[in-house]
Amino acid sequence: MKKILVFSLLCFGLSYGYSQSIDKIINAKDVASIENVLASDSLRGRATFTNDIEKASNFIENRFQKTGLLPFPGDKNFRQEFFLSKSTNTVANVTIDGTVVPDSLMGVISFQPKVDLTERDSITVVKLSAGDNIRQKIGAILKSKENLLVLVDNSFERYRSILRHLGKESMTPKSNSIVFIFGANDAKTFNIHLENSVAQKPLNNVVGILPGKTLPNEYVIFSAHYDHLGVGKAINGDSIYNGANDDASGTTAVLELANYFKVKNNNARTIVFATFTAEEIGEFGSQYFSKQFDPSKVVAMFNIEMIGTESKWGKNSAYITGYDKTDMGKILCKNLVGSAFKFYPDPYTDQNLFYRSDNASLAKLGVPAHTISTSKMDNEPNYHKVSDEISTLDMNNMAEIIKAIATSSTSIVDGKDTPTRVDTTQLN
Structure with missing residues (x-):
């Protein structure tokens, strides 16, 4: 009995010491110090x-430098640079059944310098009718290689701004053109004249690594996106979309985790810390990032998206998208047994979140790549609004979430656990 008591006290002492150690590295004060920079008005929404x-990129690069990370192999610094084609529609003259369409009722996706189309040319008329699944239909429209004239029912009026600005950027510009017309029900005859200016725009992710001690060719990724919506129309005098939760909170987590694992300095596998650009306009940063890897060597990806507010279960909880796609979630839960924190399967499966965030590009290649979030997707009051500010976040809860990610991922980082792969034959 005495031996058991001594052993129990020893275990308690070790556990208490570990808790004290992680609390010194990841805590609400440090979390707030990062958030207060990334989500400040001075960064004007990081568009x-x-x-x-x-x-924002410079700030993250400096943090990686101070932490002691190394650049991604092949890169001269922490900036993972690439180019995106950006199209600006300079002329859009459209007539349908003899009526000129106002610019405000039009949306154009085209990377061709000049386009002239009528009903006699190779172009298909598509209708977005009331009751249609707009996400599904838009997905099919964007994948199309045909010239399309898309007639959008008035019931989709709230999507007008989105569709007017959709598809202006591309990594591989399309040869076809797509024109959205809002409020039109038919188009027996039409005449479309477009002129576009296309430019190559530089962008960069910020990526750093901690080389693995014994399994350097196996990768574990912690990621988030650092861009947001920038400055928009003023609402009650505020025009800055700070993006404190979306996704300065995730970026903060990546920076805190980088410091945590550097302090531990015993990772068997190589850890990659990545912050992505251009998520808000099409997840281009993570798409480029995913092409830099042999996916078979990526053991796991922890993408962190909007963890600044409480989940639907309250504090000390978060959910994992695509929970049933691999056993990674079960591994994380196993490593948290006995703690106050709990991970849950994604409760918003109808929104297909597993394929809507920066984890998707690698998940589609079979990597156990999941997003961790607390965002109440059915009721997140500040999502994509000027009100997504630092004052709406719970820094203490954020710190607990980041600590839970650190603790639960350790067996994967240490090479003791290897999650199963995503079945790519079942992609949806």
Whole structure:
């Protein structure tokens, strides 16, 4: 009995010491210090292609440098640079059944310098009718290689702004053109004249690594996107979409986790810490990032998206998208047994979140790549609004979530657990 008591006290002492150690590395004060920079008004919402996102990139690069990370193999620094084609529609003259369509009722996706089309040419008329699954239909429209004239029913009025700005950027510009017309029900005759200016725009992810001690050719990724919506129309005097939760919170987690694992300095597998650009305009940063790997060597990806607010279960909880796609979630839960924290399967499966975030590009290649989030997708009041500010976040809860990710991922980082792969034959 005495031996058992001594052993129990020893275990308690070790556990208490470990808790004290992780609390010193990951805590609400440090979390807030990072958030207060990334989500500040001075960074003006970190929109892609702006000086503001450049400032955010510099901040993350400096943090990686101070932490002691190394650049990704082949890169001279922490900037993983690539180019995106950006199309600006300069002329759009469209007539349908003899009526000129106002610019406000049009949306254009085209990377061709000049386009002239009528009903007699090779172009298909598509209708977005009331009751249609718009996400599914738009997905099919964007995948099409045909010229399309898309007639959008008035019931989709709230999507007008989105569709007007959709598809202006591309890594591989399409040869076809797509024109959305809002409020039109038919188009027996039409005449479309477009002129577009296309430019190559530089972008960069910020990526750093901790080389693995014994399994350096096996990778574990922690990621988030650092871009947001920038500056928009003023609402009650506020025009900055700070993106404190979306996704400065995830980026903060990546920076905290980088520091945590560097302090531990005993990772068997190589850890990659990645912050992506251009998520808000099409997940282009993570698409480029995914092409830099042999997917068979990526053991796991922890993508972190919007963890600044409480989940539907309250504090000390988060959910994992695509929970049933691999056994990674079960491994994380196993490693948290006895703690106050709990991971849950994604409760919003109808929204197909597993394939809607930066984990998707690698998941589609079979990598156990999941997103961890607390965002209440059926009721997140500040999502994509100017009100997504630092004051709406719970820094203490954020710190607990980051600590849970650190703790639960350790057996994977240490090479003791290897999650099963995504079945790519079942992609949806």
